[in-house]
Amino acid sequence: MSAARGQRGFTLIELMIAIAVFVVMAAMAYGGLSSVISTREAVTDALERSKTLQMSVWRIRRDLEQIVNRPIRDGFGDTQPAIVGSPNVGLRVTRNGWRNPLGEARSTLQRVGYRINEDDELVREYWRVLDRAQDSAPVESTLLENVETIEWRYLDSDRQWRDNWPPGSANTGANTGASGTPSAVASQRYDPPLAIELRLTTAAWGELRLLFMVPGAEK
Numbered sequence: 001m002s003a004a005r006g007q008r009g010f011t012l013i014e015l016m017i018a019i020a021v022f023v024v025m026a027a028m029a030y031g032g033l034s035s036v037i038s039t040r041e042a043v044t045d046a047l048e049r050s051k052t053l054q055m056s057v058w059r060i061r062r063d064l065e066q067i068v069n070r071p072i073r074d075g076f077g078d079t080q081p082a083i084v085g086s087p088n089v090g091l092r093v094t095r096n097g098w099r100n101p102l103g104e105a106r107s108t109l110q111r112v113g114y115r116i117n118e119d120d121e122l123v124r125e126y127w128r129v130l131d132r133a134q135d136s137a138p139v140e141s142t143l144l145e146n147v148e149t150i151e152w153r154y155l156d157s158d159r160q161w162r163d164n165w166p167p168g169s170a171n172t173g174a175n176t177g178a179s180g181t182p183s184a185v186a187s188q189r190y191d192p193p194l195a196i197e198l199r200l201t202t203a204a205w206g207e208l209r210l211l212f213m214v215p216g217a218e219k
Contacts, residue, residue: 049204049205052143052144053144053204053205055143056122056143056144057210059124059143060114060124060143060198060210060212061210061212062097063093063095063112063124064093064095064196064212064214065212065213065214065215066095066096066097066215067082067083067093067094067095067096067192067214067215067216068082068094068095068096068109068216069082069094069190069191069192069216070082070094070109070130071094072094072111072130072131072132073130073131073132074132075132075133075134075135075136076134080092081165081166081190082094082190082192083154083165083166083190083192083193084165084166085152085154085164085165085196086163086164086165087151087152087163087164089115090113090114090115090116090152091113091114091115091152091196092111092112092113092114093111093112093113094109094110094111094130095109095110095111095112096108096109096110097110098110106128106129107130109130110126110127110130111126111127111130111132112124112125112126112127113125113126113138114143114152116147116150119145120145120146120147120148121142121143121144121145121146121147122142122143122144122147122150122200123140123141123142123143124140124141124143125138125139125140125141126138126139127139144200144202145202146202146203146204147200147201147202148200148201148202148203149199149200149201150198150199150200150201151163151198151199151200152196152197152198153196153197153199154193154195154196154197155193155194155195155196155197156193156194157191157194159194161197162193165190165193166190167190191216192214192215192216193214194213194214195211195212195213195214196211196212196214197209197210197211197212198210198211198212
């Protein structure tokens with residue numbers, strides 16, 4: 001009887017204190033874990049954006065550093081210069097180094113272009129043939145999203161920056177082909193610019209300025 005009388009459990013107050021301490025500890029642990037998860041997600045998103053930007057710059061650099069001075073014919077049969085650039089058209093170039101691992105009967109030269117679509121995305125496009133037919137459609141891929149502004153500029157042999165290439169190809173009422181290049185200009189053969197500059201503003205990275213040297217240009 002005396003042994004049973006000496007045993008007793010926790011009181012209600014002690015249980016409430018223990019539960020309160022456990023709740024506080026759990027809340028602190030959850031807050032720390034939530035902060036870690038949020039930080040991890042933010043770092044992952046930042047790394048993904050950085051990877052996308054680096055891949056986009058690498059893709060553009062690879063195209064522009066392999067430019068060759070080979071004009072093409074568009075879907076209407078009009079001759080277009082190897083490099084065509086204007087605020088309305090964007091940029092289109094002929095490049096070398098199109099890999100052919102399957103050994104298909106095609107050229108290693110490729111016509112590629114860059115433009116902004118209606119969703120404010122920087123799009124890269126390429127054609128499967130150089131001299132196109134009317135039904136030749138480009139293959140498109142999105143490089144960057146939420147592009148607010150974009151500007152291409154071209155450094156000529158006089159070290160002057162131009163907004164259009166070839167020089168004098170701005171739409172000023174001249175007879176133009178499907179690409180927006182005046183036919184009188186398109187029929188001539190121009191040396192490449194010394195360099196091509198890309199300026200763009202994105203929501204994620206702000207203002208960026210990229211400069212690409214063009215091979216084969218007269219220095």
